[in-house]
Amino acid sequence: MKKALNNIFSRNRPIGDFRQKINDREYFDKDDRDFDVITHKSPIVNLGVVLAILFFVVLLSRLFFLQVEEGIENNRIAEGNRTRNILTPAPRGMIVDEKDRALVKNDYSYQLVCHINKKRDLDKVDDSLFALIDIPREEVWKQISNSDYTGNVVLKEKIEKDEALILKKSLILFQDFEITPMFIRTYPYRNLSHLLGYIGKISPKEVEDRPSLIVNKMTGKSGIEEAYDEYLQGEPGSQKSEVDASGKLIRYLSEQDAKVGATVKTSINLDLQNFVSEKLSQVASEMKTNAVAVVMDTRNGAIKAMVSIPDYDNSKMSGGISNEEYQELLSDKSNPLLNRAIAGEYPSGSTIKPFIASTALFEKVVDDKIAFDTPAKIELGQWSFPDWKDHGMTDIRTAIAESNNIFFYALGGGWGPIKNGLGPERIKNGLEKFGFGKILGIDLIGERSGFLPTKEWKKEATGEEWYIGNTYNLSIGQGDLNVTPLQITAATASIANGGTLYRPHLISEIKKEDELISSFSDSDFVISKEVMPRDTIRIVQEGMRQTVTSGSARSPFANNFPVSVAAKTGTAQFGNEDKTHAWFISYAPYENPEIAVTVLVEGAGEGSRVSAPIASDIIRWWSEHRG
Template sequence: MDIFGNFTPLAGDKKKRKVASESESDYHYLDPTLEGQAKIEEPEEKKSFSYLKFIIVVIFMLLATKLFFLQVIGASESKNLAEGNRVRPRGILSSRGIITDSKGTWLARNKPSFALGVYPSDLPKKSKDREEFYQKLEQLSQIPAAEIKKKIEGSGLSSIELTIVKPDLPREEALLLEEETAGMSGVVIDKRAIREYRSDAGLAHILGYTSIISPDELKANSGYLMSEEFGKAGLERNYQTYLRGTLGIEQVEVDSHGKVVRVLTDVKSRQPEEGDNLALNIDLDLQKEMARLLSEGISKVGGDVHAGAAVALDPKTGAVLGVVSIPYFDDNIFEGDINQEEYQKLLSDPTLPLFNRATMGTYPSGSIIKIVMAAAGLQEGIIFKNTSIETPPAITIGEWNFPDWKWHTGSTNVTRALAESNNIFFYSVAGGWDKIAGLGVNRVDKYLSLFGFGNKSGIDLPAEAAGLVPSPEWKEKAKGENWYIGDTYHLGIGQGDLLVTPMQMAKAVSTIANGGKLLTPQIVRDVTDSTGAVVRPFRPKVERDGFISPDNIQTVQEGMRQAVLSGSARMMADLPVSSAAKTGTAQFEGNQKAHAWFECYAPYEDPQIALVVLVEGGGGGYEVAEPIAHNILSWYFSR
């Protein structure tokens, strides 16, 4: 034993080796000289301790490896985050659907463009710094600072969505601005698409236009980006949900200046889906001819006559083949950065080029309404096909005189009355005279409503007028006056307070042409997705049927046919096909002026097209509107 109390082995002691037993007494020595020296294995408790040390070492190595990746491999990433880089979702605009005519020719499509945009959340936080920002951006963009401020702060300074400050930049200007704004926080040059419209066919009132969504529209429509194009008028507005498509979402990393550093491809994103396409019933070639011939016809009248409208329908389906309002405008000026000078010029133009006269203009109908009066009188048994009366130059009721436009000598029945546009006969049908009892105002109004007057036509455009079917109740309320028989007489020939739109008249004449079905006019034929699959097919919409018997419809048709053969529409007799027609001259402004109307359909035996022409203040329908309709149908059936 040493000085610390430990036993010291003897010089002759040797190590011993365990051979079998686990107890101390069971150790035997292969070499007797090793007895008293160390054993070949440690006890069990020491063995377990070694395993524990091994596990601890492994865990330590794993932690060290992770730390290495965080500190070395991820050092750049961490540095970026520390410097203000961040990840944010960014909407990806979808490609708007295109619009084509009935043969697939484009009417509205997309074209590439650049826009100056700002991310509001990346602007300076201090008001003073922001004002300096706006002033600098004004110098670079030539957009007034106040306008820039209104656009950006109207979106909310915390917004992470892009606000468009100046759209539709020329490429050279976009490149210059990109360079000049490189150090300005949150400013970007955005690559985007804007609309391009065909401008040679008077389509603006139909197609409408798009522009950046307004704050009010943004509030009323969820799920839109502040930089998104939104339909403002026409089909662009009415079919916005179809044309728009579905936004995509991507995750982007931006630096402290709001500039995109990279698109993160390893995180969840969603690709945008293209908008649906619209295939219209519009025949572009017909549309062009209608616009050209109507414009020429108006120009020939001269003076202060400068406006009109024309509508062509397929009477069997209600498909709108063409619709023109003169004057029209170029809807391309509304795309991108609107030319304010041109816009103000349109607004102040007394001819109202932004106004769609075909669907929004309301006018006294004049004699073209007589087809409805004839159908109503026949259906109610007030007259029959062979009911005839002698018609004088005028009817006198008390002190009031109700004249005809000319004296029709001899006996007149309903077909001759339609052919020659006999006012006396239709005064009688509406209000009663001689042996014709008359419908009376209530039944006149009933049939006007059955033919669609006093109600919107239902065409697939966002705005149209309902017109006016006057009644005794309306007159009392609107004018504080009683209803007289003279009011009913005037109603019977389309004068007085009756107001109709050209689209309503086209709808009514189509009803006569097709045998008695009132059909809703439809501009869009099919809605298809990006693969060409039909999303919404065209189907004729029958509003009502059978309210006029086939025999009575045929009698009205014969009267319109007689107008072409021997009446007021004889100019139509030389068309390549047979036709049926009715002229109209509607007085207004104290009978000092008159609107020129004409309605027709062809071929007579198998109608393919129904056409209505109006020239505002043009005078006689047979002198002004009929030649225009004749030229349109002559081209249509000769092409």
């Protein structure tokens, strides 16, 4: 038995065949000793076998990773290589007036776009393509190489619909060239050009700051278009398609429509804007001069109308004006691109007097009981300071109503019973409270601050001292004082409403897909709740009312005028040719003010004769159409 078993477990027996069952029992050789009986199976642990198994496990795991995990990634890459995602431009958002009437239009058109950015890829394109699009291969490469946006270069714009449809069908064989929609911004109302502004092609700097613009390609360059460009920009759409290795279309996979930009609702009343423009243009044309008018809501600073003459064709600016035409605009002496309402700086003339009066009352230089005789002129040494007539006994209300220069000389620099006038420093401080000499912050780019002269400025600028004559001139809105029509309208509104200075604004609300994005309350636009005490404001209001009932502006508002008005005339000297700007500021109704109206006609003479009748027509129209 032992010998037989030794033969079974001999050293010459092949590996792996070392077990044998005898009588249903399993035995194994153990160092040539007697056999032990095993009652269950128990494999021998062999180190080489274990290492071999571990090696195969690791190898299989690695193969799994390569075949499965990397296969997924490789499949994703392969998918990307045979799909193309093309972005399409979006329509720009609308700008509407207070009654939701459109002030702009988006005219639908088409453009030819090239997605090639390497010359070797262009060289592979068949010659038939260039014959089809009627642009030589060399010209296409020139446009690509000169573009800041390679891979998305517009080769042709404003393609007519019929031609676009033919090209689109033919370009199926040339997937790097395609017809996409484009939107041409037009402006039906030229008198809104300074408010709406225009759009133009994006610059490299704009793309750097906002990469998304590369698809829509246009951005606001001035006016509301610029101020609210972030909201007006639409969201580009996309078209995903499957192409073969040569770039030819296999099938469309998905498409996402472009989303129109937000709607910006303004405070402008289109009918009022058109009426103001018509009246102002008529006078400016007859007198061959420039003019500006502003209508503001006294209760919140909202602009209801703003006209600056001359205006310009902003549709042409947005559509692509030639360099020659643009240079012609820039060299035009009438400066049509200037929004005179916010950036025109003028001597105020007597329209500054209500604000000088407010400051003098506040500083207790005068009160409403003081009255004194005011001759036709006063003399200080060799200097003479005239008025336009002898006003006789005058108090502060009458001085405002009759535009009494002598009275205001006294308020500013002292004279007669007023020994100590305000002086230049207190005049400056008072006018600053009303917003003069500052940027008010209207939601348009390009607002100017005007200028309030000081002793220090004069010394530095001219090397001369400040004289009493400088103070007298400042007190009646002459000399080096400059204001903008917007500033004086906002200041007039603050008198009208009892002392609150509002930030002028055009925005009312912003909506996108009927969802309100931004809305505003009157309190959002408050600059100062009380520029002057109400008792002080009340006295000035009464003086401005007298201007219409018995003062320098009574004629345009006579004959049962439909609404009560308070106002101030102004005739401002400028230059060395003895010319004057015709100013008129006003508000209505006097008892419960709603609008402030400012009219300025450049170099036109007296405000009472030229600008007051225009303001009268504007207020009459407003009173008949308000609702």
